[in-house]
Amino acid sequence: MMELDWLGGKIAGEGVLRLSKKIRDLEDVFEDHAAWTSMDPETLVYSVEWTQPTAQDNEGGLFWGVTVIEPGRVGEEFFMTRGHFHAKRDRGEYYTAVQGTGMLLLMDESRSGRWEQMTPGSLHYIPGHTAHRVVNTGQDPLIFWACWASDAGHDYGTIQREGFSHRVIASEGSPRLVPSTQP
Numbered sequence: 001m002m003e004l005d006w007l008g009g010k011i012a013g014e015g016v017l018r019l020s021k022k023i024r025d026l027e028d029v030f031e032d033h034a035a036w037t038s039m040d041p042e043t044l045v046y047s048v049e050w051t052q053p054t055a056q057d058n059e060g061g062l063f064w065g066v067t068v069i070e071p072g073r074v075g076e077e078f079f080m081t082r083g084h085f086h087a088k089r090d091r092g093e094y095y096t097a098v099q100g101t102g103m104l105l106l107m108d109e110s111r112s113g114r115w116e117q118m119t120p121g122s123l124h125y126i127p128g129h130t131a132h133r134v135v136n137t138g139q140d141p142l143i144f145w146a147c148w149a150s151d152a153g154h155d156y157g158t159i160q161r162e163g164f165s166h167r168v169i170a171s172e173g174s175p176r177l178v179p180s181t182q183p
C-alpha cells in the first residue's frame with residue numbers, strides 16, 4: 001500500500017519512482033537562452049514522484065503521481081514543466097492542484113492553445129490529443145497530483161521541435177500569457 005502526503009506532495013511506499021529536473025536539464029525549454037545560461041545549472045525546477053503498479057504497456061492500467069514545481073523564473077518566464085503530448089495520442093489525464101498557484105497550458109494538434117488557472121482544489125481534465133504543460137506563477141511551490149493511462153507514454157520531441165502556442169511571462173509582477181514567437 002502507498003501512503004500519500006497529500007499537501008506535501010510526497011508518496012511513500014515500495015517501488016516509488018522519482019525524478020527531478022534542474023536548470024541544466026531544461027535547455028531550449030525557456031525562451032531566454034542568455035538568462036538560462038547565467039543561472040546555476042544545479043537549481044531545482046521541478047520534481048516528480050509516481051507509482052507504476054502495472055506495466056507501461058498495459059492497456060487499461062493507470063499511473064498515479066505528484067509534481068512539485070519550485071517558484072522561480074528564467075528571465076521573464078516562470079518555472080514550468082517540459083510539457084508533452086502522450087505518445088499514444090488519444091490517452092487522457094487528470095491533474096489536481098493542492099498547493100500554490102499556476103497555469104495549465106493546453107494545446108491541440110493544430111496548435112490551438114487554451115489554459116486553465118490552477119489553485120488548491122482545482123481539477124483539470126486533459127483530453128487525448130492535447131499537449132500539457134504546467135507553469136508555476138506564484139511565490140510558493142506549486143503541487144499537483146496526476147492520474148494517467150499506463151500506456152500513454154510521453155512524446156517530448158514534438159514540443160521540443162515546435163514549442164507551445166503560448167508562454168507565461170511576468171509582466172510588472174503579474175503573469176501574462178503571450179503567443180510564442182519561437183519553440
Ligand SMILES: O=P(O)(O)OC[C@H]1O[C@H](O)[C@H](O)[C@@H](O)[C@@H]1O
Binds near residue numbers: 065066
Ligand atoms: O513530463 P513533464 O512534461 O516534464 O511533466 C512532469 C510530470 O507532470 C505530471 O506529473 C505528469 O503526470 C507526469 O507524467 C509528468 O512527467
Ligand SMILES: [Fe+2]
Binds near residue numbers: 084085086093132
Ligand atoms: Fe501527461
